[in-house]
Amino acid sequence: MAGDQLHQLRLHEARRLLESHExxxxxxxxxxxxxxxxxxxxxxxxxxxxxxxxxxxxxAADRMRAAGKAKPLxxxxxxxxxxxxxxxxxxxxxxxxxxxxxxPHNATVIDRLLEQGSVLIGKxxxxxxxxxSSTEHSAFYPSCNPWNLDCVPGGSSGGSAxxxxxxxxxxxxxxxxxxxxxxxxxxxxxxxxxxxYGRVSRYGAVAFASSLDQIGPLTRDxxxxxxxxxxxxxxxxxxxxxxxxxxxxxxxxxxxxxxxxRIGVPQEYFVEGLQPDVRRTIEDxxxxxxxxxxxxxxxxxxxxxxxxLAAYYxxxxxxxxxxxxxxxxxxxxxxxxxATTEESVLATRGEGxxxxxxxxxxxxxxxxxxxxYDAYYVKALKVRHIIREEFRQAFEQCDLLAMxxxxxxxxxxxxxxxxxxxxxxxxxxxxxxxxxxxxxxxxPCGFAHGLPVGLQxxxxxxxxxxxxxxxxxxxxxxxxxxxxxxx
Amino acid sequence: MVHLDNYETIIGLEVHAQLLxxxxxxxxxxxxxxxxxxxxxxxxxxxxxxxxxxVANRAAIxxxxxxxxxxxxxxxxxxxxxxxxxxxxxxxxxxxxxxxxAPIGRNGWLDIEVAxxxxxxxxxxxxxxxxxxxxxxxxxxxxxxxxxxxxxLMETVSExxxxxxxxxxxxxxxxxxxxxxxxxxxxxxxxxxxxxxxxISLRPINASGFGAKIEVKNMNSFRSVxxxxxxxxxxxxxxxxxxxxxxxxxRGWQDDVGVTILQRTKEFAEDYRYFxxxxxxxxVLTPLWVEEVKARMPELxxxxxxxxxSELQMSPQDATILVSSRAMSDFFEECVARxxxxxxxxxxxxxxxxxxHLINADGVEICDCPLTPDGIAEFIDLIDRGTLxxxxxxxxxxxxxxxxxxxxxxxxxxxxGQISGSDAILDAVRQVIQENPKAVTDYRAxxxxxxTFLTGQVMRLTRGRANPALTRDMLERELRF
Ligand SMILES: [Zn+2]
Numbered sequence: 001m002a003g004d005q006l007h008q009l010r011l012h013e014a015r016r017l018l019e020s021h022e023x024x025x026x027x028x029x030x031x032x033x034x035x036x037x038x039x040x041x042x043x044x045x046x047x048x049x050x051x052x053x054x055x056x057x058x059x060a061a062d063r064m065r066a067a068g069k070a071k072p073l074x075x076x077x078x079x080x081x082x083x084x085x086x087x088x089x090x091x092x093x094x095x096x097x098x099x100x101x102x103x104p105h106n107a108t109v110i111d112r113l114l115e116q117g118s119v120l121i122g123k124x125x126x127x128x129x130x131x132x133s134s135t136e137h138s139a140f141y142p143s144c145n146p147w148n149l150d151c152v153p154g155g156s157s158g159g160s161a162x163x164x165x166x167x168x169x170x171x172x173x174x175x176x177x178x179x180x181x182x183x184x185x186x187x188x189x190x191x192x193x194x195x196x197y198g199r200v201s202r203y204g205a206v207a208f209a210s211s212l213d214q215i216g217p218l219t220r221d222x223x224x225x226x227x228x229x230x231x232x233x234x235x236x237x238x239x240x241x242x243x244x245x246x247x248x249x250x251x252x253x254x255x256x257x258x259x260x261x262r263i264g265v266p267q268e269y270f271v272e273g274l275q276p277d278v279r280r281t282i283e284d285x286x287x288x289x290x291x292x293x294x295x296x297x298x299x300x301x302x303x304x305x306x307x308x309l310a311a312y313y314x315x316x317x318x319x320x321x322x323x324x325x326x327x328x329x330x331x332x333x334x335x336x337x338x339a340t341t342e343e344s345v346l347a348t349r350g351e352g353x354x355x356x357x358x359x360x361x362x363x364x365x366x367x368x369x370x371x372x373y374d375a376y377y378v379k380a381l382k383v384r385h386i387i388r389e390e391f392r393q394a395f396e397q398c399d400l401l402a403m404x405x406x407x408x409x410x411x412x413x414x415x416x417x418x419x420x421x422x423x424x425x426x427x428x429x430x431x432x433x434x435x436x437x438x439x440x441x442x443x444p445c446g447f448a449h450g451l452p453v454g455l456q457x458x459x460x461x462x463x464x465x466x467x468x469x470x471x472x473x474x475x476x477x478x479x480x481x482x483x484x485x486x487x
Numbered sequence: 488m489v490h491l492d493n494y495e496t497i498i499g500l501e502v503h504a505q506l507l508x509x510x511x512x513x514x515x516x517x518x519x520x521x522x523x524x525x526x527x528x529x530x531x532x533x534x535x536x537x538x539x540x541x542v543a544n545r546a547a548i549x550x551x552x553x554x555x556x557x558x559x560x561x562x563x564x565x566x567x568x569x570x571x572x573x574x575x576x577x578x579x580x581x582x583x584x585x586x587x588x589a590p591i592g593r594n595g596w597l598d599i600e601v602a603x604x605x606x607x608x609x610x611x612x613x614x615x616x617x618x619x620x621x622x623x624x625x626x627x628x629x630x631x632x633x634x635x636x637x638x639x640l641m642e643t644v645s646e647x648x649x650x651x652x653x654x655x656x657x658x659x660x661x662x663x664x665x666x667x668x669x670x671x672x673x674x675x676x677x678x679x680x681x682x683x684x685x686x687i688s689l690r691p692i693n694a695s696g697f698g699a700k701i702e703v704k705n706m707n708s709f710r711s712v713x714x715x716x717x718x719x720x721x722x723x724x725x726x727x728x729x730x731x732x733x734x735x736x737x738r739g740w741q742d743d744v745g746v747t748i749l750q751r752t753k754e755f756a757e758d759y760r761y762f763x764x765x766x767x768x769x770x771v772l773t774p775l776w777v778e779e780v781k782a783r784m785p786e787l788x789x790x791x792x793x794x795x796x797s798e799l800q801m802s803p804q805d806a807t808i809l810v811s812s813r814a815m816s817d818f819f820e821e822c823v824a825r826x827x828x829x830x831x832x833x834x835x836x837x838x839x840x841x842x843x844h845l846i847n848a849d850g851v852e853i854c855d856c857p858l859t860p861d862g863i864a865e866f867i868d869l870i871d872r873g874t875l876x877x878x879x880x881x882x883x884x885x886x887x888x889x890x891x892x893x894x895x896x897x898x899x900x901x902x903x904g905q906i907s908g909s910d911a912i913l914d915a916v917r918q919v920i921q922e923n924p925k926a927v928t929d930y931r932a933x934x935x936x937x938x939t940f941l942t943g944q945v946m947r948l949t950r951g952r953a954n955p956a957l958t959r960d961m962l963e964r965e966l967r968f
Contacts, residue, residue, distance in 0.1 A: 085538040098537070105531045107538060206537040210765035240542045240767055319765055322570050325581020326535045330631070341576055341629075368572070368760035377762060 006031035007167035008484060011076055011224035014170055018065065018075050025065070025075025028170075029058035029119050032077045036121065036168040039487050044143045045153070045163030047082045047092055049122035061117040072227055074117035079169040081157050082123040083130060084215070085204040086110055093206050094126040094138040094156075097327050097334045097352035107204020108239065109173060109215050109232045116231055121169045124159030128354045129324065130180055130208040132156050133426040136417050137356045144413070145187060146485040147451050151410040154184030154426075160218050161188035166487055171228055172218040177208050178312055179405075179430025181216045182442035186405035186454025189444045189483060191225050191471070192218045194430075196461045197437035198243035201236030207323040209316035210241075212434040221481045222443065222471040226250035229464060245462055253469040259293035261470065262398040264300030269403035269429055277448035282404045285445035285455045285474065289402065292477055294470070297398045302390045307383045308432040309424065314367050314380035315435075321364030327352065384435050391436045395460040400470055404429055405442040405454035433458050441467040444480040452483075490728035494689040496720050497697060498649035499611075502662060504641045504672040505618065505680040506550045512617040512639040513541030513584065513767075520634035521678060533637035535579025540766050543568070547615060547639035548591070548770065550671040552780045554641060555592025555613045557669055557787055562772050566591050568615075568764035573757050576629065577619040579636050587761040590614035591772070597645075597665070598789070599657045608658050609646030616640050641672070647686065647697070652716035656709060659683060668788055668813040676708050683712050688733075689723045698723075699733040703747055705740045715740040719747055791816060799823065799831040808839055814852040815843075821860035822867070830867050837863070841881055845888045857891025866894040874898070878951035902952075909961065912945070912953050916961045919944045930966055938962060 006028055009017070017023035033051050040046060054077065061075035080086065083093040085103035092098045106114070114120070127137035135143040135158035143158045145151040146166040153162035157174025161184035164172040174181040176194035185192025193216045200215045207213060217228035233247045265286060270279060290296045329335030329348030336347035353361070367376035394401065406426060416423040433440035438461050445455035455474070459466040475481050508518050514532035532539040555562055569587040592613035598605050620636035622629050643662065649655045663674040663681055674681045683706055688698040703719055706712045718740075723733055738747035763769075786794075788810040795806040795816075810816045815838065822834045838853075842863075846853055866884060869875040875883060875898065886897045919941055920927055930937040938959065945958045 083538075091538075093537070101537075103531070103536065103538065105536065105538065203540050204538040207766075238542065239540050241540075241765075318762060321760075322572050322580075322582045322762070325572060325574065326537065326579065328574065328576070328581065330576055331534060331579070332536070345574060365760065368762055370758045370760070373760070373762070 004031070004034070007035040007170075009170060010220045011073075011170045011227060012221075014076060015072065015227070019070070025058040025061035025117075025119060026055065028075060029054050029077050029121070032121055032167070032169050035166070036163075039146070039166045039168065042144060042149055042487065043146055043153075043162050043166045043168075044141050045124055045159040045166060045168060046079070046122045047094065047125050047140060047159070048090055050089055050120060053089070054119050054121050057114070057117070057119040061119060064117045071116045073113060073231055075119065076171065077119040077121045077169045078113065078171045078173065079121050079124050079160060079163045080110060080173040081126055081160050081175055083126060083175060083206040083208075084110055084123075084173060085206065086120065086123065089120070089123065091123065091206070092140075093130075094128045094135075094140065095353065095357070096139045098206075099139070099334065101333050103204075105204060107215075108201035108236045110204060112231055124157070124163050124172065126159055127156035128357050129206070129320070130156040130175060130177055130213075131320070131356050131360055133179070133183060133423055134411075134413070134416065135159060135162075136413065137354060139354050142413055145410045145451070146487055147189060148410065150412055151451065152187065152413050154187035154406070154410060156180040156184075157192075157218065158184045158187075161185050161190055161192065164188070164190050164218050164220070165485055167484070170220070171224055173215060173232075174218050175205055175208075175213055175215050176430075176434065177212045177214075177316060178434050179427040181218060182405050182430050182440060182454065182456060183427060185218050185442045186456075187410035187452065189452030189480070189485070190218050190220060191222055191441070191443045191481065192216065192454075193225050193229065193441045193464065193467065194433060194439065195229065195233060195464055196243070196439045197434075198241055198245075199233050199439070199462065199464065201234075201239040201242045203236055203238040207319075209319040210323060211319060212312075212316055214434070222468055222475050223251070223254060225441075225471075226254060226468050229468075233464075243462070248465055250465060250468050253465040254472040255476075256469050256473075257293065258289055258470050258473045260295075261400065261466070262295045262297055263289055263470070264297045264394055264398035264401045266300045266302045266305070266394070266401060266403065267298070268302050268305040271407060271428065273425060274404060274407045275409065275448060278404055278407065278409060278453050281446035281448050281453040282402075282455060286402055288477060289470070289474060292473055300394050300398055300401065302387075302394055302432070304383065304386050304390055305432055308387055308435050309428050311380040311383040311387070311435060312427075312431045313363070313424070314376045315384065317360040317364030318367045318377055318380075319364070321361045321368065324353075324357065324361055387432060388436045391432075391438055391458075391460070399459070400466055401458040403456050403458075405456040406430070409448050409451035409453060429456065437461060439464045439467055441471055443471045443474065444483070445474070445478070446480055452480075490724045491720065493692060493728065494724050495692055495694070496650055496652075497647045497688050497690065498652070498655045498716060499647035499686045500645045500649065500655060500658060501684045501686070502643045502645075502659070503682040503684075504643070504666055504674065506547050506639040506641055506671055507673065508544055508546045508550065508639050510544060510546075511637040512544050512547055512615075513637055514539075516637065518638060520638070521680075523634055525630075525632040525634060528634040529636070533579065534633055535581075535636075541584060541764075543767050543770070544639060549780050550639070550669075551591045551613055551615045551641050552772065552777065553669050553784055554643070554666065554671055555595065556777075556781055556784060557665060558592065558595035558597055558610045558613060558643070560592030560595030560610060560613055562592055562777055563589060564772060565589060565769055566772060567769040568767045569761045570764050571616075572760045575619070576631060577622040577636075579620060579633065583617060583619065584764050584767070585616035585642075585761075586614035591770075597658060597661060599654060599661055601654060601657075606648075606654070608648045608654075611644040611646050613641060613643050616642060647688075652713050652720060655685065655716055656713045659709060659712060664811055665788065669785065670813070679707075685712065685716060687716055687719045687723070689720070689727060698727075699735050701733065701735070702737045703740055704737060704750065707742065711740060711742050714742075714745060715747060718745065722747070785813065788813075788816075799828060801832060801835055805832075805835050805839060809835060812852070814854040818853045818858075818860060822863045825860055825864035826867050830871065833867055833870065834863065837867070837884065841884050842888065845885065856888060858888055859891070862887050862891070862893055869894055869898070873954065877946070877955055882951075909957070912949070912958055912961055913965075915945045915948045915953060916958065916965055919948060920962075920965055927966065938966075
């Protein structure tokens with residue numbers, strides 16, 4: 001393979017070449033950095049690039065392999081959303097508030113990947129503190145969709161999806177609170193998985209909404225997703241919400257096909273506002289699964305789905321209002337110092353946070369206020385309970401659910417930023433999985449208006465294996481995941 | 488104060504006690520921060536760094552369970568942590584992890600004594616939370632020491648059942664003693680590991696309902712709690728009896744001036760916006776876990792006290808004093824186990840008398856001094872056998888306390904054994920009679936108390952070693968001639 005195409009490799013292909021010594025981690029990393037240099041001015045996927053450290057890590061990975069200590073991800077370059085703490089590498093969360101914040105600690109997922117000898121190319125752009133669906137709420141600049149540079153890459157993990165699709169690394173990490181991995185994966189034509197709540201340690205992910213946040217991989221195909229999940233999943237003593245449930249070898253479920261599996265297609269997800277071409281593409285994909293032997297169940301209903309968005313916009317801002325309270329300019333981050341403590345904190349937060357973050361802090365503060373708590377927060381928790389229960393019942397009738405990831409393909413930059421309701425609706429199909437804590441996956445299943453469309457699969461808690469099994473079967477029968485943008 | 492008689496005082500106490508755990512509440516930092524240089528017991532979590540997650544300290548949870556059980560509380564099956572939101576520079580995360588709706592213990596009680604009678608004070612709740620950092624306000628700037636940030640803190644809230652500053656003080660001392668007894672806190676008020684806020688209001692005698700509740704903060708000793716409540720009681724009575732009204736507010740005690748000053752009125756009360764802590768899973772206090780904690784609990788002071796009275800025939804007063812210190816009562820039981828039950832009262836007399844005097848003077852606990860139960864048991868035996876007695880015994884016990892040597896070794900070294908041989912005493916008796924003709928004449932003239940003086944002289948001559956009863960007998964016999 002020519003050196004200028006190495007960046008297009010899928011992770012498992014690169015792994016084979018590394019293992020057979022046809023390729024060095026150093027060469028692969030240099031190829032990704034070179035690609036990054038040429039496309040980054042257009043895509044703007046990154047906030048920080050750690051070229052020097054990456055090359056050192058790559059050389060260390062080559063030594064690790066030479067010493068016979070190579071692991072599955074040794075020497076594989078990756079990029080990580082800039083709210084995953086990286087020791088010694090600034091972690092901005094896309095915010096002025098943390099523009100120069102260098103954490104003293106690594107996120108558990110970063111530790112696990114670095115222990116494998118993976119190579120961290122850099123930190124990716126995102127909506128400020130993960131609040132947004134387009135990266136347009138980044139305090140620095142919006143990222144662009146490699147398939148059409150005038151469009152958003154989705155968000156909030158937009159930089160991770162755009163950078164991966166543009167060939168700047170072989171896989172990426174994102175976080176998903178209401179669709180922040182799946183929606184950008186769908187927009188950029190890559191695979192994105194939000195694991196079950198508790199499957200992957202949240203330690204080191206700067207919290208947005210603690211009961212909804214989950215870290216997950218963005219990859220070029222399902223096989224890659226399984227390999228990364230094998231490394232990042234599992235209980236962690238630093239996160240007491242991480243589940244003490246054993247992690248299977250996810251690659252073992254690939255190739256089992258869909259024969260005998262019941263796939264539910266809940267009509268509530270085929271909403272008003274769903275683009276007709278997106279709908280057609282999804283229906284085609286479901287048809288394909290049926291042709292491959294899956295039983296399609298169209299009688300599955302999740303009637304409370306329509307309340308998920310409202311519940312989300314109570315729970316997430318409420319938790320965020322507390323999670324973001326620590327940014328007071330006293331110990332780290334952006335700081336304005338005025339005559340009194342109170343004035344200083346007000347100025348620090350007033351100037352350090354962007355408009356969307358302040359909007360959600362106010363929303364959450366209000367929802368938790370005495371006199372409103374029961375009407376908002378408690379009610380939202382009741383809705384959450386009902387939605388969970390409906391999913392539980394649905395998974396008694398079927399093994400998986402299939403639906404679109406997003407009602408639309410990637411939209412033009414600037415088209416929704418002034419119509420927040422439209423922006424919020426962009427997550428309407430992904431939010432229910434976060435509310436219920438169940439795993440969900442987006443994988444490329446075709447194009448509409450020349451832009452990628454993502455098929456979303458959901459399963460019951462800790463059944464990531466089913467998502468990967470079905471996703472892999474779909475990829476065996478299609479070539480959508482092999483398409484790459486012309487950049 | 489005449490006007491005080493027209494009102495009934497209502498007091499409730501909120502007590503914060505730091506727990507004696509090895510590490511902090513939600514991180515692995517060592518909890519021995521008291522003497523550590525500033526900001527040396529810290530990590531990303533207790534500094535409030537983004538991306539960190541709390542992991543609850545099981546030992547701290549068990550300390551609160553122990554206390555809740557000792558206070559006769561109900562322990563719910565499901566309990567959890569909540570976030571209490573407010574901004575202050577000493578609060579690292581902008582919220583404190585506390586317990587709001589489901590505390591570990593509720594509806595308990597603690598007995599106090601009022602005019603010799605037992606009074607039961609309700610305990611509303613016992614819950615677990617984290618302590619905040621310490622801010623030092625300097626001239627034009629502030630310093631923050633984060634060592635204390637995230638220390639496990641237990642809050643015990645009483646019902647408004649206390650009716651006077653005296654009752655409040657008694658409750659506080661008993662609670663402090665209990666926490667020390669259970670080994671869950673040092674209960675040291677001066678160094679801030681035991682803190683008390685009080686709610687106090689007055690109402691006309693025979694009225695129902697409550698008056699405006701005044702919260703008093705910033706009291707750093709038992710004495711200041713008592714003084715602040717006394718002050719508030721009179722301040723409020725003064726206002727009410729002059730036809731004034733009181734509003735709900737928070738006041739701070741100024742110990743040097745002896746007054747409380749207004750800190751915050753109700754209109755500016757914080758809305759803490761409590762909600763369930765999403766980072767710490769709810770706790771399930773399974774019956775098995777509660778039983779385990781119960782099994783590890785020491786015998787409670789009140790149970791021990793009645794056992795001392797019924798089994799060891801001790802006076803209720805002595806038993807009360809003994810059990811007020813767990814170290815002392817543990818030591819006492821060790822001594823009795825090595826002696827006999829019939830010697831228990833003698834053991835108690837020595838421990839509560841000379842021994843308490845010595846350890847109190849040095850400000851130490853009995854477990855921290857060289858005295859051993861074996862030594863005391865031997866000491867009591869020597870007294871019972873008549874080998875040791877009177878002033879010599881006092882000297883021996885003090886040497887045991889200072890050196891840790893056995894009583895027999897000390898007696899031998901210092902030649903303090905009691906002289907019961909009649910020859911040696913007779914020599915001393917004859918010498919005293921010869922040297923004190925006036926006292927002898929007085930005695931023979933019928934002044935009986937002269938015998939006491941002469942006995943004392945014999946004791947002086949023998950450096951306290953003569954058996955007092957034998958000495959007296961011999962003096963009487965010799966003087967008859
Ligand atoms: Zn710490």
